[in-house]
Amino acid sequence: MSNEPPAILAEGLTLAYGPQRGIFDFSISLTQGITALAGNNGAGKTTLLECLSGLRSPQTGDVRICGRDPQKDRSHVTQILGASLQDVTPYPTAKPGELLKFLASLYSHPLAPDSLLEQFSVPATTVIKTLSAGQVQRLKCAMALIGNPRVVLLDEPTAGLDPGARSDLYSILRNSAADGVVMIVATHLTEDIDALADRAIVLAQGHLVADIQKSDIGTAEQLVFRARRDLPLEQLLNALPTESMARSLSNDRYLVRTGEGIDSSIIATVASWCAQHGTEATEISIGRNTLSYEVLRNLNMSDQSIPHD
Amino acid sequence: MISRNALRQGAWEFKLNVKNGEQFLLLVIIPIAIFLTLTQTAIIGGSKWDVAGALSVSITVSVLAAGFTSLAIATAFERRSGTLVTMGVTPISRVELVIGKTLSTVYLAAISALILGLVAVALGWRPTASTMLVPVILLLGIASVTGLAFLLAGTMRAEAVLALANGIFVIAMIFGGIIFQYPGFVGTVVNMFPPAALFNCMSHVLGSMPPDSPPLIVSIGVLLAWSVIGTLAAAKFFKWR
Structure with missing residues (x-):
């Protein structure tokens, strides 16, 4: 068990678009639970997720998903990795049910499309381009989970969700994490951080500025x-x-x-x-004290969003 | 050997295409309308066309519609919606995605050609031995334009691709050496492009070769050359987002 490689490992990752754009010398090792990825707009969150998922090649550094390179060993990694990307509406003219069935056919051990759609409250037979923003968001999360992945990367999964849907999503993601799925969830919402994450990593201008474990923060x-x-x-x-x-x-x-x-x-x-x-x-x-408070403190942001019980 | 994932992607794309009313219009209704117009009226060329000649025209049009216009527009909008990037995190590789899309156009063009063939038979046309070569010419024709379709879809905004792909389609139909043949130097130049080359090949195998048309081997060479040019250009310039 102790010899098992980390679910997500990044070492010295750099992908720069300019002096302050991209990610710089980023290293992290994740073995379990849900990790919130926080940072202001342009901090490099999406770039980082795209590097980890193998969609982008870093200029320097290495990525390993369960010990495998997501680009060189793509066929293996895509079987154990699920990802939901930002600003994407997949196959707008398709219906969620048929899309998930098609995606399920690509994986070795997929989850059942119908029950996943039911779980995420997404109508199976409505054309995707006519779904609400929240329904599309939930469909994208279902797509990330359809392959029964070991590692999941979600970019702003709660954007556009109403409080009830957000709460349902938290519950689904927490259950997945309890089943051993390791997740990174990029988010702007303090509520997401506190409801989901055991750990938070904070990016500022592409640099890792904080790595906070929930267990390490005081609860005074x-x-x-x-x-x-x-x-x-x-x-x-x-x-x-x-x-x-x-x-x-x-x-x-x-x-x-x-x-x-x-x-x-x-x-x-x-x-x-x-x-x-x-x-x-x-x-x-x-x-x-909350994880989100520590994140905001590290980001030197307004305290307006700090939740209090 | 085509991978299982590419076949699945092809079947999936095909399913989406056949449900789309615009695609049905482009791939079936327009070629049949052209076929019937040419064979039943004297509007174009002053007299009715022979069935084999009209079949060559309409199959060429359906291949251009499936392999170029429809593919370019669909891919451009999928690129804009982020669908292509989304598929990048699934077990489908980029090569399999491209093969799957190309397979879908092959299925569509083949069905369209089959329907046109049946209509032609109903009008008295009978296949000959060389008709067996139609599938090969169809594949060559598709290969000659799919690279160009991906090049367009992968380098321009979706709206621009919509306008340009439709514009090129109309220009190819009218001025591309399919319906109207050009003599001399103009004809030689037009024959160096996929629409005319495909029409010439199709005419050869369907037995309706127009006068002054280049030898079959030359037209096949033109289609092969455009297949290579289009594929290499698309591979170099295609942007997935």
């Missing part, structure tokens, strides 16, 4: 509130228990973490600190 409670900008945090820290952390976020928000959780005395301390500076703490929320 944190307090977020809005108050006037540029208040002196040193005074607040002095008033909080030792080992506390306080910092300002964007949009006039502040974050407080303590080693002992957030209780009424902490809220009172914050309120008092604000009052001392002639302002008021509003929009107070208490939550726990």
Whole structure:
């Protein structure tokens, strides 16, 4: 078991379109679970997925899918790899049922097309070009899974999905991961990261800037509130228990973490600190640290999307 | 040897094509309309055509429609929709995808030729020994234009391919040496292109050779040359997205 190669291995991968476009010296090894691939637009997420799936040749570096080169050993890798690409509407004049049956015929051990369509709530006999964006998105995910793959790469699979469909998709993908499928899911949505991923890798201008395991992040409670900008945090820290952390976020928000959780005395301390500076703490929320928060922190993005329980 | 995946792709493409009403019009209705117009009226050329001559024209038109116009347009729109890239992550290789698409055009052209042949028989035409060579000429004709179809589809925007492929089809029908023959230097030049070369080959094997038409071997050489040129150009310039 320990001799089994990683499901996805990239070493020193570079594919540059310009000084800040593409991916640069990217390395990763994934053996299990769902990994979120996060980054701003143009960060290199799609380029990375296309390199991993064998659609693009890196200028330097190596890719291995379960120990095999996706380009040199394409016939083997395509049998164990499923991928859903962005901005694609496959065979617009076909019907989902017939398309999945055709695709299933190309694989050695495919899943049943009908049950997959049912699972993804995609009508089998509607022409693809007349499906809604969400239905096309779900069909693409079904196409990625039809070959019963060991490795799945999904590029923005929840784009265009309503909350109910997104939740259903999470459930299907989590079940696949529980069955041993290793996935990379490129996403912009913090909700996707927290609902799906055990791990997150963050790209910025083509460089890997963070590789975060869910198990490694603390789950201590944190307090977020809005108050006037540029208040002196040193005074607040002095008033909080030792080992506390306080910092300002964007949009006039502040974050407080303590080693002992957030209780009424902490809220009172914050309120008092604000009052001392002639302002008021509003929009107070208490939550726990999340993978998406760590991703956003690494991306140095707005905290507006940070979810709080 | 054609791989199983290429055969599956060919069958899949064929299935999509036959369900498409425009394809049916292009591949069956238009060639039959041309065939009936030529044999039953004196609109073109001042007198009714003999059945074998009209059959040569209409089979040539159906091969150009299937192997060039229809293939170029379908491939260009699949390229735009991302279908071709999507297939790049399945067990179908790019070569198998191209072979599958070409097979689909062979099936379509063969069915169209069969229907036209049956209509011709109904009008009194009877096949001869050389008719057995029609499938070979059909394959050569398709090979001579599919590379050019892929070249067009793989290098231009889908809308441009739609306009250009239809435009070339109409120009080939009218000025391509199929319906109207050209004497002298103009005729020699026109005969160096696939539409006229295919028509000349088809006329030879169906026994309706027009006067001043080049020897069969020359027209076969022209089709082979365009097959090589088109395939090499498509292989070099085709972009999958």
